[in-house]
Amino acid sequence: MFFDSFSDFLAMGGHGFYVWLAYAIAVAIIIYNVVSPLLRKKQFIEQHKRRLKREQRLAERQAAVESGEQS
Amino acid sequence: MANGNEREMSLSRVFWITLRRDLMLAYRRRNDLVSPLMFFLMVATLFPLGVSPDPQFLSEVAAGVVWVAALLATLLSMDSLFRSDFDDGSLEQMLLSPQPLSLLVFAKICAHWMISGLPLTLMAPLLGLMLFLPQEGMSTLVLSLLLGTPTLSLIGAIGAGLTVGLRKGGVLISLLVLPLYIPVLIFGTGAVQAASTGLPVGGYLAILGAILALGMVLAPLAVAAGLRISVSD
Amino acid sequence: MAKSWKMPTWFYRLGSPRWSFEIMGKLLPWFAIGAVVLMVWGAIWGLAFAPADYQQGNSFRIIYIHVPAAILAQSCYLLMAVAGAISLIWKMKVADMVAKSCAPIGATLALLALATGAIWGKPTWGTWWVWDARLTSMLILLFLYIGVYTLHSAIENEITAGKAGAVLSLVGVVNIPIIKYSVEWWNTLHQTSTFTMTERPAMPPEMYLPLLLMVIGFYCFFAVVLMLRTRAEILEREKRSGWVRELVEAS
Incomplete structure (x- = not known):
């Protein structure tokens, strides 16, 4: 360990603000890059599920109408 | 056998024909040619008004101002390079023609330079005078623009080609092309500054x-x- | 004479979006573990155990994110251009999706390199921004990324957008060395800074080993986010195919 105490570690010899700000921005950008594609995938799956269900219902109704016409 | 003759047409003839056609078209629309030049002049006028009319200061920044203004004026005229050909369908004819497209494009870029870059270069000494560019730098300013503005047209044409089908092409071209202009800007202004201080510019x-x-x-x-x-x- | 030249089989398999989706799914956890372990290890080592710099003190610890972010931002552009070239030459859908996914990731990495560079500049030079050669080149790289990204989003047809982006990124790759050289030369001419932040004679191993860990960790992180983005892109573009339907219905 380079620092004597934990508060020394946080202070970074007076440069604490700069060092921690830089690392905070890094963490924010890393999280953004990981979370945004995951959210996009989740959103797509939900949307697509609904779309598929709608199409299925539409097909069923169409089939019912057609069989009604035939009888 | 018109088709056969066309295929036999030599490449240099194709080049000259395209060049002449574009120059002719530009000549018919003379008024459009003046606006980039006026823009060039106005941008250069804004600097003394916006920053300082002090001759000492202006002579220091003159090279940069003239170059940046030339760069923006070229960019402004870039959107029209393929626009009218795209609108009237002659661009599609060029794509379908048996001649290599890159050659036709090269001829069009040459014509574009003659009607935008060349007048800018010829007008640059006037701006140099207005901005108190040292006398020693004047010839180098013209020479550097003479070598640099064709490159600006060539690079700008890439942006124009990629955005020709898009409605908001104009602004987009600047975003695509401006970063690519930086080396030309650096060496162009570098040459003029070196000449102003009496250093070799070769x-x-x-x-x-x-x-x-x-x-x-x-x-x-x-x-x-x-x-x-x-x-x- | 006319011997047909073939790429290895796995290269052609990559052309199948489904196969790529699945193989990326298998690779993802390993790269994720690598990224987390290496980056946490490197960050703790660099922040708490590495010695301070004799000139810059503790602010030098920003190097452990600035340098990896800068290296990666450049590699990402290269990858984007290579993937673009592959998609132009072999008409490979997945390569096009990789190229598209590179642009936003690369832009955020260039932004990170710029932000950390500016923060580092404050205690080192006393100002938030200095027209230092590396920072300036990074800013231009960010502009290039923004150009590719804007072109992508301006063109509605996905296939056209991919091709146009590929051409632009290839033009950019030819230009990057020229830009870098010209900016470095411009910087030496104007002498804005007396010493560069990251170029120093012989770092001791306690300083550069954590840096090495962080660089490898960032590469793993990049692989992870690139695969995440590409997988989302594959799903969206292949939504009409049967396997995506099955996958969506099963979830």
Whole structure:
């Protein structure tokens, strides 16, 4: 360990603000890059599920109408 | 056998015909030619008004101001390079013609330079005078613009080719192309500043020439690829 | 004479979006573990155990994110251009999706390199921004990324957008060395800074080993986010195919 105490570690010899700000921005950008594609995938799956269900219902109704016409 | 004759047409003849056609078209619309020049003049006028009319200060920044203004004026005229040909369908004819597209594109870029870059270069000494550019730098300013503005047209054509089918092409071209203009700007202003302080300028002009040579070889190919992509859509 | 030249089989398999989706799914956890372990290890080592710099003190610890972000932002552009070239030459859908996914990731990494560079500049040079050669080149790289990204989003047809982006990124790759050289030369001419932040004679191993860990960790992180983005892109573009339907219905 380079620092004597934990508060020394946080202070970074007076440069604490700069060092921690830089690392905070890094963490924010890393999280953004990981979370945004995951959210996009989740959103797509939900949307697509609904779309598929709608199409299925539409097909069923169409089939019912057609069989009604035939009888 | 008109078709057979066309195929036998030599490449240099194709080049000259396209060049003449574009120059003729530009001549018919003379008024459009003046606006980039006026823009060039106005941008350069804004600097003394916006910053300071002090001759000492202006002579220091003159090279940069003239170059940045030339760069923006070229960019402004870039959108029209393929626009009218795209609108009236002659661009599609060019894509379908048996002649290599990159050659046609190269001829069009040459014509574009003659009606935008060349007048800018000829007008540059006037701006140099207005901005108190040292007398020693004047000839180098013209020479560097003479070598640099064709490169600007070549690189700008890549952006114009990629955005020709898009409605908001104009602004987009600047976003695509401005970062690519930076080396030309650096060496162009570097040459003028060196000349103003009495240093040799051969190296700068050689690099500008090398960039121009590279651009002449590669840019028409990229423009042709870009046009094929954006027109086929 | 006319011997047909073939790429290895896995290269052609990559052309199948489904196969790529699945193989990326298998690779993802390993790269994720690598990224987390290496980056946490490197950050703790660099922040708490590495010695301070004799000139810059503790602010030098920003190097452990600035340098990896800068290296990666450049590699990402190269990858984007290579993937673009592959998609132009072999008409490979997945390569096009990789190229598209590279642009936003690369832009955020260039932004990170710029932000950390500016923060580092404050205690080192006393100002938030200095026209230092590396920072300036990074800013231009960010502009290039923004150009590719804007072109992508301006063109509605996905296939056209991919091709146009590929041409632009190839033009950019030819230009990057020229830009870098010209900016470095411009910087030496104007002498804005007396010493560069990251170029120093012989770092001791306690300083550069954590840096090495962080660089490898960032590469793993990049692989992870690139695969995440590409997988989302594959799903969206292949939504009409049967396997995506099955996958969506099963979830």
